[in-house]
Amino acid sequence: DGGITQSPKYLFRKEGQNVTLSCEQNLNHDAMYWYRQDPGQGLRLIYYSQIVNDFQKGDIAEGYSVSREKKESFPLTVTSAQKNPTAFYLCASSIVDEASNQPQHFGDGTRLSIL
Amino acid sequence: KQEVTQIPAALSVPEGENLVLNCSFTDSAIYNLQWFRQDPGKGLTSLLLIQSSQREQTSGRLNASLDKSSGRSTLYIAASQPGDSATYLCAVREGYQLIWGAGTKLIIKP
Numbered sequence: 001d002g003g004i005t006q007s008p009k010y011l012f013r014k015e016g017q018n019v020t021l022s023c024e025q026n027l028n029h030d031a032m033y034w035y036r037q038d039p040g041q042g043l044r045l046i047y048y049s050q051i052v053n054d055f056q057k058g059d060i061a062e063g064y065s066v067s068r069e070k071k072e073s074f075p076l077t078v079t080s081a082q083k084n085p086t087a088f089y090l091c092a093s094s095i096v097d098e099a100s101n102q103p104q105h106f107g108d109g110t111r112l113s114i115l
Numbered sequence: 116k117q118e119v120t121q122i123p124a125a126l127s128v129p130e131g132e133n134l135v136l137n138c139s140f141t142d143s144a145i146y147n148l149q150w151f152r153q154d155p156g157k158g159l160t161s162l163l164l165i166q167s168s169q170r171e172q173t174s175g176r177l178n179a180s181l182d183k184s185s186g187r188s189t190l191y192i193a194a195s196q197p198g199d200s201a202t203y204l205c206a207v208r209e210g211y212q213l214i215w216g217a218g219t220k221l222i223i224k225p
Contacts, residue, residue, distance in 0.1 A: 004158075006158075031211070040124070040217055041217050042119060042204070042206075042214070042215030042216050042217045042218070043204075043206075043213075043215040044215075045212055045213070048211065048212075050211065058212070090158055090159065092159075101147065101164065101166055103149055103161035103164050104149075104161070104213065105161070106151075106158035106159040106160070107158050108156075108157050108158045109156070109157065109158050111156070
């Protein structure tokens with residue numbers, strides 16, 4: 001079945017450590033997105049990519065980095081510069097559609113906590 | 116700056132009732148509005164997408180309306196069931212970005 005796979009489901013970070021969250025899709029979508037979800041708040045966009053080897057900062061990119069070396073993969077690194085990383089991280093993908101009628105498809109998320 | 120608000124934050128109703136969830140936004144210059152469902156600890160599932168030129172969309176027991184001039188959308192759920200219990204989020208599209216509400220947590224009591 002086509003879909004988006006995020007791993008791991010749970011992740012723990014020590015002080016000063018960088019951690020990488022994996023996101024893989026087999027939907028043949030060009031666009032991929034990373035969101036952060038905190039309790040009582042809407043999702044906030046961290047980074048997005050519309051094509052391989054290109055990505056754009058979202059509203060809260062500080063302390064995060066991404067790469068897009070393959071169409072299927074869009075890993076997110078939470079660096080030690082992100083002082084409040086505890087959150088639920090969601091990856092999404094979509095067709096690049098200027099007509100704006102294609103929904104985003106989501107993975108099941110990774111919950112990141114600080115040790 | 117676009118802001119999206121969902122009120123109430125939580126709602127509990129008996130099984131079988133029809134109910135309405137609300138979503139409001141501050142800037143009417145949107146491409147579309149989308150409703151999603153999120154089960155606890157899970158990702159999001161797209162329910163309905165309404166283009167800016169449309170007034171409503173229907174899927175099964177769900178009906179979503181859009182009034183751009185007043186900056187409002189509603190999600191109507193008919194004959195609610197315990198399986199409808201989840202958090203419902205709305206999002207408006209501006210360019211390639213989605214701007215999200217914080218969601219309404221819905222509990223359907225058997």
